[in-house]
Amino acid sequence: MKKLIHLFAILIATFTFIGCSNDDDNGTPMPEGNTIVDIVASNSEYSSLAAALDAAGLTAVLASEGNFTVFAPNNTAFSTFLSANGFASLDEVPVEVLREILLNHVVEGVNTSGDLTTGYITSLATGSSSTENLSLFINTTSGVEINGVSEVTQADINADNGVVHQVDAVIGIPNITTQALANPEFSILVEALVAASDSNINYVDLLSGTSAAPFTVFAPTNDSFVALLNALGLTSLEDIPQDLLQTILNYHVIAGANVRVEDLVNGQSVTTFQGESFTIDLDGGAKIIDATGNPSNIVVTNVQTDNGVVHAIDKVLLPQAAIDIVDPTIAGLAMMTPDLSTLAEALQITGLDDVLDDRNSEYTVFAPTNASFDAFLTANGLSSLNDIPVEALTQVLLNHVLSGSILSVELTNSYTNSLATYANTDNNLSMYINIDNGVTINGVSDVALADVQAANGIVHVVDAVIDLPTVVTFAVADPNFSSLVAALTRPDQPDFATILSTENGTSPAPFTVFAPDNVAFNDLFVELGVNSLDDIDGATLTAVLNMHVIAEANVRAEDLESGPVTTLGGDIIIDAPNTTITDPNGRVSNIVLVNIQATNGVVHAIDKVILP
Known part of the structure; x- marks a missing residue:
């Protein structure tokens, strides 16, 4: 209706113009124009097109004032079209059909x-499933191709009311299959439709026809299929069982409805051709939430x-x-688990989904839930994952990943290394595991669901994001350092917790901390003849604690050298081969655990x- 009103207005204007005198108000003859119709009429290569325009009643439209772009099929193109469709001549083509085909070659506006x-532009044609105009896919990769079937052979023939591009084939009325074939971004989708077809259902025929039409198809791009194959650890569509592929494809189709994006409703539940439903989410852009809980844009x-x-959508x-029925990788498991959808999004943002899709390597991942990420973002004053620099987000995620498959029963009270790294080095950050009451990581995150098997490792779902640790993190997390923490946080002491949390690169960070364990403090009390920390005066305690910190240096065990080293409280003597420290009193301390690496x-x- 919209198109007919538009054309009617143009025709009225045309006939009004024709009905007026050929002279202007002063009686001066109007110059002859060079309309699109004039160009068609003057070129013998377009005689079939001229006849078709007359038969369809469109000659006056393309002779009118206005701006049009016309993809003009030559005579050979019309002959091929008629033969392919079983017509002996233009006279045998129903007028309304011919009219829509011709309008499918016309675009409003001048497009040189x-x-x-x-990309997509819109013709003046309409189809049987909607009053909206049909789309044309333009591919300019090599010349100009329209809908994958017609190429421009002579471009930019300028007219007074637009521009003409000669094409070598008639652009037929497109169906869904036409557009899937035309756009290279849907090439894997086309392969999937073919691979899933059997004697009971032929997807190419179904989506080309009118049975169960109209259809609404949410079409995954090639990258979407590649991500799915990676998640399943497969190399090609041929590795997906045909019945599974059918199930997946059917879930992308709504039968019996032409649902345009403006028809979608936030929170709407949509029943698919497969039988299950998905949900529409319009907050922050149109998305689909499938059974995995992860959004597809x-x-x-x-x-x-x-x-x-x-x-088109960006996720299968x-x-x-x-x-x-699938056997997902760790990344695939995150993608398919509703409560891990934020983790899946984070993996995609950082590219770590490729790492955790690798079936040739095994990993253990402490996977934060969606609520964990929400709490993490709120605590850091962030509104979304996109507010975090990609490199920083990458390191946070790697701080949840261990090499190898480690079941919960194999975890002990001990330090291990995550895949996150210190500064611009290859030194991995440490992680403290405590199993005294369940499994706690770095004192901040508890395992809520353990031992979820994936094709390339183990996932332990946790209730909090494990932020990048400082030296204070480990002192607080490890109960063996509880006496040290009590000393550092005693009210009469400097704010050691804040000082030792200083971000790397900001003075006095980084720090090298020689941390006495609880046994060392108990021995000190005996040595000093006191009962507890309370019996040590504030100034003395401050001086003692300063002796354990080297400022502005990250000295790992392999970097220790024998000789004097200056701490915040004075000099100590390092014996690197024997990993001992001698204080100014000649007392010798053994380094019993090395390289607890923080940020x-x-x-x-x-x-x-x-x-x-």
Whole structure:
């Protein structure tokens, strides 16, 4: 109706103009024009097109004032079209059919070849499933190709009311299959449709026809299929069982409805051709939430065809029926688990989904839930993952990953290394595991669901994001350092917790901390003849604690050299081969645990408190 009103207005204007005198108000003859119709009429190569325009009643339209772009098929193109469709001549083509085909070659506005880019534009034709105009896919990769079937052979023939591009084939009325074939971004989707077809269902025929039409198709791009194959650890579509592929494809189709993006409703539950439903989410852009709980963004909308509409999406949608039978990698498991959807998004942002899709390596991942990420973002004053620099987010995620598959029963009270690294080095950050009451990581995150098996490792779901640790993190997390923490946080002491949390690169960070364990403090009390920390005066305690910290240096065990070293409280003597420290009183402390690596320094545990 919209198109007919538009054309009616143009025809009225045309006939009004024709009905007026050929002279202007002063009686001066009007110059002859060079309309699109004039160009067609003057070129014998377009005689079939001229006859078709007359037969369809469109000659006056393309002779009118206005701006049009016309993809003009030559005579050979019309002959091929008529033969392919079983017509002996133009007279045998129904007028309404011919009219829509011709309008499918006309675009409103002037689009020179230099203006055309790869993507979708809209013709003046309409199809049987909607009153909206049909889409044309323009591909400028090599010349200009329209809908994958017609190429521009002569461009930019300028007219007074637009521009003409000669094409070598008639652009037929497109169906959904036409547009899937035309756009290279859907090439894997086309392969999937073919691979899934059997004697019971032929997807190419189904999506080309009118049975169960109109269709609404949410079409995954090539990158979407590649991500799915990686998640499943597969190399090609041929590795996906045909019945599973059918289940997945059916979940992308709505039958009997031409649902354009403006028809979508936030929170709407949509029943698919597969039988299960997905949910529409319009907050922050149009998205689909499938059975995995992970959003798929609608990245191209309203590709209108004769038998339905196509919307391109950036993730393959998965129904529960598909999730139940696949063997996902860790990244795939995150993608398919509703409560890990934020983790899956973070992995995609950082590219770590590729790492955790690798079936040739094994990993253990402490996987934060969506609520964990929400709390982490709120605590850091952030509104979304996109507010975090990618490199920083990468390190946070790697701080949840261990090499190898480690079941919960194999975890002990001990330090291990995550895949996150210190500064610009290859030195991995440490992680403290405590199993005294369940499994706690770095004193901040508890395992809520253990031992979820994936194809390439183990996932332990945790209730908090494990932020990048400082030296204070480990002192607080490890109960063996509880006496040290009590000393550092005693009210009469400097704010050691804040000082030792200083970000790396900001003075006095980084730090090297020689951390006495609880046994060392108990021995000190005996040595000094006191009962507890309370019996040591504030100034003395401050002096003692300063003896355990080297400022502005991250000295790992392999970097220790024998000789004097200056701490915040004075000099100590390092014996590197024997990993001992001698204080100014000649007392010797053994380094019993090395290289507890934090983001702002390194901790070495010692068995005797150093005295000034």
